[in-house]
Amino acid sequence: MSRQAILLGGLAAAFALAPLVAGPYLLSVLVVVMYFAYVGQAWNIMMGFAGQLSLGHTLYVGLGAYTAAALFVHLGVPAALGLFAAVAVAAAVGGIVGALGFRFGVKGVYFALLTIAFAEFTRILFEHIPGLGGPAGLFLPVGSRDSFDLIHLRGHPLMFYYLILAMTAGIFLLCRRLVRSRLGYTWLAVREDQEAAAALGINVFRAKLTAVMLSAGLTALGGVFFAFYYNNLFPNQAFGMNRSIEIILAPIVGGLGTLFGPILGALILTPLGELITAVTEAMGFKAAGIKQLCYGLSLLAIVKFLPDGVWPWLRGRLGLDRGPDGEDES
Amino acid sequence: MSAAPLLLVEGLVKNFRGLRAVDGVSFSVQAGEVVALIGPNGAGKTTVFNMIAGVFEPDGGRIELAGASLVGLRPDQVCRAGIGRTFQLVKPFGNISVEENVLIGALRWTHDLGAARRRAREVLDLLGLADKRRQMARSLTLPDRKCLEVARALATAPKLLLLDEVMAGLRPAETDRMVDIFRKLNRETGLTIVLIEHVMRAVMALSQRVVVINTGKPVCEGTPEEVVRDPRVLDCYLGQEKL
Amino acid sequence: MSIDLANQILTGLLTGLVYSLMALGLSVIFGVVRVVNFAHGEMTALAMYAAWALFTWLELDPLVGMPLIALMLFVLGYIMQRGLIDAFVSKPEHIQFILLVAIAIIMVNGSLLTFGPDAHGVQVSYGFDTYEVGPLLVDKVRLLAAAAALGISGLLMLFFRRTMTGKAIRACADNLVGAKVIGLNVKQLYAVTFGIGAACVGAAGALLSLLIDVMPSTGPELTMLAFIIVIVGGLGSMGGALLGGMLIGVSEVLAGYFLMPSMKGMFSFAILILILVLRPQGLMGARK
Numbered sequence A: 001m002s003r004q005a006i007l008l009g010g011l012a013a014a015f016a017l018a019p020l021v022a023g024p025y026l027l028s029v030l031v032v033v034m035y036f037a038y039v040g041q042a043w044n045i046m047m048g049f050a051g052q053l054s055l056g057h058t059l060y061v062g063l064g065a066y067t068a069a070a071l072f073v074h075l076g077v078p079a080a081l082g083l084f085a086a087v088a089v090a091a092a093v094g095g096i097v098g099a100l101g102f103r104f105g106v107k108g109v110y111f112a113l114l115t116i117a118f119a120e121f122t123r124i125l126f127e128h129i130p131g132l133g134g135p136a137g138l139f140l141p142v143g144s145r146d147s148f149d150l151i152h153l154r155g156h157p158l159m160f161y162y163l164i165l166a167m168t169a170g171i172f173l174l175c176r177r178l179v180r181s182r183l184g185y186t187w188l189a190v191r192e193d194q195e196a197a198a199a200l201g202i203n204v205f206r207a208k209l210t211a212v213m214l215s216a217g218l219t220a221l222g223g224v225f226f227a228f229y230y231n232n233l234f235p236n237q238a239f240g241m242n243r244s245i246e247i248i249l250a251p252i253v254g255g256l257g258t259l260f261g262p263i264l265g266a267l268i269l270t271p272l273g274e275l276i277t278a279v280t281e282a283m284g285f286k287a288a289g290i291k292q293l294c295y296g297l298s299l300l301a302i303v304k305f306l307p308d309g310v311w312p313w314l315r316g317r318l319g320l321d322r323g324p325d326g327e328d329e330s
Numbered sequence B: 001m002s003a004a005p006l007l008l009v010e011g012l013v014k015n016f017r018g019l020r021a022v023d024g025v026s027f028s029v030q031a032g033e034v035v036a037l038i039g040p041n042g043a044g045k046t047t048v049f050n051m052i053a054g055v056f057e058p059d060g061g062r063i064e065l066a067g068a069s070l071v072g073l074r075p076d077q078v079c080r081a082g083i084g085r086t087f088q089l090v091k092p093f094g095n096i097s098v099e100e101n102v103l104i105g106a107l108r109w110t111h112d113l114g115a116a117r118r119r120a121r122e123v124l125d126l127l128g129l130a131d132k133r134r135q136m137a138r139s140l141t142l143p144d145r146k147c148l149e150v151a152r153a154l155a156t157a158p159k160l161l162l163l164d165e166v167m168a169g170l171r172p173a174e175t176d177r178m179v180d181i182f183r184k185l186n187r188e189t190g191l192t193i194v195l196i197e198h199v200m201r202a203v204m205a206l207s208q209r210v211v212v213i214n215t216g217k218p219v220c221e222g223t224p225e226e227v228v229r230d231p232r233v234l235d236c237y238l239g240q241e242k243l
Numbered sequence C: 001m002s003i004d005l006a007n008q009i010l011t012g013l014l015t016g017l018v019y020s021l022m023a024l025g026l027s028v029i030f031g032v033v034r035v036v037n038f039a040h041g042e043m044t045a046l047a048m049y050a051a052w053a054l055f056t057w058l059e060l061d062p063l064v065g066m067p068l069i070a071l072m073l074f075v076l077g078y079i080m081q082r083g084l085i086d087a088f089v090s091k092p093e094h095i096q097f098i099l100l101v102a103i104a105i106i107m108v109n110g111s112l113l114t115f116g117p118d119a120h121g122v123q124v125s126y127g128f129d130t131y132e133v134g135p136l137l138v139d140k141v142r143l144l145a146a147a148a149a150l151g152i153s154g155l156l157m158l159f160f161r162r163t164m165t166g167k168a169i170r171a172c173a174d175n176l177v178g179a180k181v182i183g184l185n186v187k188q189l190y191a192v193t194f195g196i197g198a199a200c201v202g203a204a205g206a207l208l209s210l211l212i213d214v215m216p217s218t219g220p221e222l223t224m225l226a227f228i229i230v231i232v233g234g235l236g237s238m239g240g241a242l243l244g245g246m247l248i249g250v251s252e253v254l255a256g257y258f259l260m261p262s263m264k265g266m267f268s269f270a271i272l273i274l275i276l277v278l279r280p281q282g283l284m285g286a287r288k
Helices: A001-020 A024-050 A058-075 A079-102 A108-126 A158-180 A182-192 A192-200 A202-232 A235-239 A241-254 A260-282 A290-305 A310-318 B047-051 B075-080 B098-106 B114-128 B142-155 B172-189 B200-206 B226-227 B233-236 C003-033 C040-059 C063-089 C093-115 C140-163 C164-174 C174-181 C186-211 C218-232 C237-259 C263-276
Strands: B007-016 B019-029 B034-038 B060-065 B082-083 B158-163 B190-194 B209-214 B217-222 C130-133 C136-139
Touching: A001 A024, A001 A158, A024 A158, A024 A182, A024 A202, A024 A241, A024 A260, A024 B226, A058 A079, A058 A108, A058 A202, A058 A235, A058 A241, A058 B034, A079 A108, A079 A202, A079 C263, A108 A202, A108 A235, A108 B082, A108 C093, A108 C218, A108 C263, A158 A182, A158 A202, A182 A192, A182 B060, A182 B098, A192 A202, A192 B209, A202 B217, A235 A241, A241 A260, A241 A290, A241 A310, A241 C093, A241 C237, A260 A290, A260 A310, A290 C093, B007 B047, B007 C237, B019 B034, B019 B047, B034 B047, B047 B158, B047 B190, B075 B082, B082 B142, B098 B114, B098 B142, B114 B142, B114 B172, B114 B209, B142 B158, B142 B172, B172 B190, B190 B200, B200 B226, B209 B226, B209 B233, B217 B226, B217 B233, B226 B233, C003 C040, C003 C136, C003 C140, C003 C164, C003 C186, C003 C237, C040 C093, C040 C186, C063 C093, C063 C140, C063 C186, C093 C218, C130 C140, C136 C140, C140 C164, C140 C186, C140 C237, C164 C174, C164 C186, C174 C186, C218 C263, C237 C263
Parallel strands: B019 B217, B034 B190, B034 B209, B082 B158, B158 B190
Antiparallel strands: B007 B019, B007 B060, B209 B217, C130 C136
């Protein structure tokens, strides 16, 4: 554990100090890395902990983003308040999806399809809601670049950088606490064997629903960040299937169900994507889709050769997987 | 039987798509008793257990624990009401340690992780699994898995323990060890036990009363010695495994 | 009911039959190999691109080129199963999904790179001909495509019922262990089954190219459509795939007619959610 703590601390320090040496482009890449680490971690709660595969997770990003953005654009509600509404909406919808799924015993592929159906339904719905910009998009008024207005989330890119860093660190620590908590063990039991878990007094439905709602709510916070950082929202982007796939790439490549997985996955995939784009543009051809193609190939490679993700393999190599009491660390 | 029974099962009926699996089974269990439920394969014993444990809802009859009805409760609610159960085909949480398995059981009894861990260790000591507590549950042998299954159920601090063919697949020495553990538990803590068993060695050694059922219907009831000699009981086993 | 609406419904029915053929492939694959083919629509899109390419460069009418395209897809499907997917058949579900999601991503972006983001359609010389059926007007192209789809579906059903291979495949689906025990080469049969499913997709894609345009985004849309049809109709039921296809075809048309064309997708997804929750075995599936 101490070795893992060192690694974590080092990583956090590196990110905290990066703005001192990195230029705006690199910083923006790091923001994307952290965003995907954050959202991937939030997704991981549902999948890694409760074992429910959500392939339509961008639904919660979109709901969080649009809720907070719409409140700001139409009612002037600052982000700091709007985020509560965003989380509530997403958690509620997550609750509906979960309740429908679990109450009616929708499992496995059917549950994954249910999540996709909800996301797609919402995407088309949002293309038709007046006041949210429709397919042409919802635009947030851009604030002054020199302010550090956290309440309204208007300001310097550096503010956003440290915000997402705090969010990523926060969710990591939260998950860490959860894993070794009563709730974490409950989820573990549910994931391992639902019948046995029930025989031990665990309310399986409630445990799974809690995971889904927590995951949805936390994901929505990522959506709020997304809305105020990029200042524009399109239903196609916010709710599109591509986004859902992007969200799951980092935790799967990094390591499903592990704490470091989403971070490692994001650290690998985002720079890889940027690198590929840079190389292909340098070679002279602007190829749309080549980045995604490479992501697809990476995913294929991971699933074939390292199905548990890179982190479990890496930590085995680095000898980081034994804690002081011989327990398996995440 | 003057005192109110801890567990009361009366007129239990269960149909599965036209097949009457359980037909009018009744018995009661006093607090602190050890009662065995026996009968040939397919007699409906596990179905009775599953109804008590809340896995199935009975189509008729009463199930009461200390006077409160268990009918319609979910399995987790039944556990919280005070019934622990093991499964015929053991279900360990394979990817975590033995101790963590039992810990999860203990978390029904306390919310505090530290207290739960201590209880888990106590129970593991009792079952003789203390030295294996760090092992992954999936690496255990079958007898140890059975012990783990029992330990986990015990950790929930049940008033009544349902054991579903716990002795199956164990060698005589292991069977005797299990019997001793249960005897000790029953004697020292007053734990009430209801067990389904085919291993007569265990039934004779452990139970104070035996309930016999066949094809879902009750056959007879009595002390082990009485039941073993009852012609009706011998009748339903003829052609199957001999006692 | 207005003539216009009746025409629309007929259109929906006919288009739906072609969708059915595509969904039939999925039903076959999932019903037997038990793998969730998330790349199903993408494979269909590949077939559509192939049809367009053959039409554009060789002036081959997709109706004529259909057998060839079906064969090409059969080979693709066979190789996919044998070479890649087979190793994952016994792995946990989420790993299978991700494998096929990866394949789907590769196919979509491969198409994007190869054919570009623009829509491509096939415009045959008789594309604007219509038949008159009583008061209704039917597109010749649509009628031919639907007839072909129906014919192929019928052939497929005969294949599974009458031929030895077909029965062997059904045996694998019914009872895998039993099939192995009697010596069936399951690996080979799985590959053949995937190939057959892919061939359906190939034929359906060729036919679809006559009816709708193909773009990189068509793939994922068709995947979802295929799943909706199969689930609504009932997994493992061939009749269900046909029924589901026609139902979805008509519901799309109705949603476009009564609501707004851009909302038709919403309607289909709402139906999927309802079915998943209320009757997951589908309209014609057997209750598990």
